[in-house]
Amino acid sequence: MSIGVLVALGVVMAISSENVADVITPLSATIEFIALLVRIVQVVWGPLIAIGLFLALLALWSVGRKQHAAPAWALPANVRTGEGEPITPSIVVKALSHLGLPALRKAIKEMGDGGAAMLSPIVIAGCGVEVDVTLPLEVSTIEVQNRRRKLAENLSRHEHEVFITIPQAARTVRLWIADSGALDEPIGPSPLVTDETLTANYKTGKAPWGQDLRGDAAELSVYQRHLLVTGLSNQGKTAALRSLALWLSLDRTVQFWIADLKGIGDWAMFDGIAQILIEGLSDDHVIQATEMVEDAVEEMNRRIEARRNDPTVVFEPLIVVVDEAQLAFMCPVKTTRITEDGKVKEGAPYGGSKATSRYFMAVRKLHNQGRAVDVLMWQGTQDPTDQNLPKLVREGAHTRASLVLGTESQARMALGDKAVDGGAAPHLLRQGLDKGTLVVASDGIAIPTGQASITVRTHFIDDEPAAEIAERAKALRNGATTLRVIERDAERDPLADIAAVIGDAARLRTDEVLKRLHALDTAVYREWNNGRLKRLLEEHGEEPKKSHGVMVVRRDDVARALANRDTDGSASASQ
The missing domain is CATH 3.30.420 (Nucleotidyltransferase; domain 5)
Structure with a gap:
């Protein structure tokens, strides 16, 4: 119809001007006008898009300014449901008032400021926030600690995303609240893997073990400190212990005697670094490990005697490692000897938790005097009990670290009553999901003032990069002769x-x-x-x-x- 109208208009113009060419003049003018519009759009389209986006963002900002939050349709799904909600003073106070503690709820209700005076400023702390809560006189810190799960749910968090510790101030609990899902994200690789120039120093250095919950580097000093790492099976115990040994192997002065009673090659890369390397889980291997620790006691005594004769003498550090030490404590074999009349006579047991146990007594002797002459005992053990980790042995370790455990009583065995009473809770870690996460009690690592422990997410070093680090250590040491257990297949x-x-x-x-x-x-x-x-x-x-x-x-x-x-x-x- 439009074309017909334009042609009709052209006919009228042609009759009026007596020029046949005017028949298409309106149609040509219309086509030229459309082409002009297209050229105009081509020129202004880019700037128009940019201005449009800016106007859209300005509109969203206006909505947020008026509502003090993004509109619900613009939020992630977990935030729309309340999970991961930003932590504010009002949310913390509300969560505390609904803990099921009538005295706390009443005290908050009676406060003129609605409970705000209880809280310190909320500060960003790594992948979460931290706030100190000063409790009313009627409420004790243990009552809040015992309601960790309820508090986490009130804060729209999972239980493992809220940590409650006891700072130095009286009647105060310190809450660290993770960003929703942040603790499920892996941490970066170990500096031992990424920095090939990294070296170690037994006396002044610190091992790059992992990160604390704030995301800061967690570094451990091993200087003159006996070490105990425990936890359930397959949660990263050997990896955590081995990463410390790998770092220390880069100090060429440090000697290693290692007994791996799991025997599946986790410590095989120390062949050529360690002076002794025992690998296997049989009773024979446990006997080898026991006698290795007893030899370390003899070495300790030799050094002590030498120190008496010359107080200025300096010894090379000797690290005695027994991984899966519970097998040594539980070994039923007894010492045997042949009497002059040819009879076999049984003597002291290799395992056990009494003063007659050869392994137990050797470890106790090292704990008592070994650090003075730099002969140190490192042990890794599963699922601690009084039978497979006696009280006197576990309390002799200066650095005690625990992965996930089954019960609070096991946590107390692993870390001690002081650490658990102060908020350490390896029994609340998630089995399988929190692999490599350790709760550490030690003066060899930076722990916030007033706390008795710190939670560390350790770097995982797999077998292949571990072997590469070991090769760097061997190059520094110019090789070493390693004694290994040889199976008695022949005479x-x-x-x-x-x-x-x-x-x-x-x-x-x-x-x-x-x-x-x-x-x-x-x-x-x-x-x-x-x-x-x-x-x-x-x-x-x-x-x-x-x-x-x-x-x-x-x-x-x-x-x-x-x-x-x-x-x-x-x-x-x-x-």
Whole structure:
């Protein structure tokens, strides 16, 4: 119709002007006008879009200014339902007044300011906020602590997202309230993995263990501190313990004796770093681990005696690690010896929690005096009880850390009454979901003033990056001879075993050779002493000699004895 009207108009104009070309003049003018509009839109479209977005944001700001919040349709689903609601003073006071404590509710109601005076300023603390609550006279801190789940629900949070601790001020509880879902997000990788130039210093350094709940770096000093890490199975205990050892391995002065009683290769990367590495969960491996700890006691006594003679003497740190230590405490095997009339007589048990237990007593001795001469005991254990983690042993650790546990009584065994009474609650962590999260009680880590513990989310270092860190440590140490447990699939060759335990050393003290033989195979070398060692070497034309007044076994002498034996054996065979 429009085209028809334009053509009709053109006919009228053509008749009037007596010019046939005017028939299409209106239609051409209309087309040119439309083209002009298109060009105008092409020029102003970009700026128009930008201005439109700005006007839309201005409209949203106007709505927010009037309503003091975003409109409901613009909020995330969890916020629309109340979950993750921002923490304000009124929300905290309301949550406290509905805790089911009549005295608290009455006190808040009677306050002229509606309870605001109870609260300190709410401050951002990592992935959450923190506020101190000064309680009325009628309410005790333990009453609030015992209602953690109810308080978390009143704050629109899950139980694991609210932590209640006791600061230094009297009648005060400190609430740390996580942003909704923040604790389910993983933390970053360990600096040990990302920084290949990182080194360690046993005395002055701190291990980069993880992050606290504020998101700040959590660093642990291990200097002259015995260590205990406990928790349920498969929650990250070995990983947390191993990450500390990996960091400390970058200090070339530190020696390691390690017994991994799980025996699945979690500590295999320490082959070439540790002087002793025991891997396995059998009773034989537990015996090896027990005798390793007893050897550490002998080393401690040697150092103490040397310190008496020369107070200025300095020793290299020795870290004795027993992972899955509950197997050592629960071992039923007893020491046996053969009497002169050929009878087998049982003696002290290897395991147990009494003064007759060899493992228990060795650990107690290290706890009593080891730190003075830098011989330290690190233990990892599952599911603590009085049977698999005796009271005297667990209380001898300077640094006590716990992953998730089943009950509050276990939490008290792991961390002590003071820490649990102060708010430490590893039994409230979520099994499986809070892997690697530790509650730590130690003076080796920065703990907020007035608190007895701190919660640390540890960095997880997987086997492959752990092996890479171990290779860096080996490069710093120029290698080390590691004694490993060898399964007794065949009859032992004592002379070859002596050569193996000496390794690349030019000479070793006879007591050190015996110690290494014991670690190599307890069942075979349990009764060996200096006389037995001397007789073996004499049978092959050699014997221990003195060096600086100490009896030693020389590598060259043992190699010569092996060569002579092999030569004699070949000659006998040819004859």
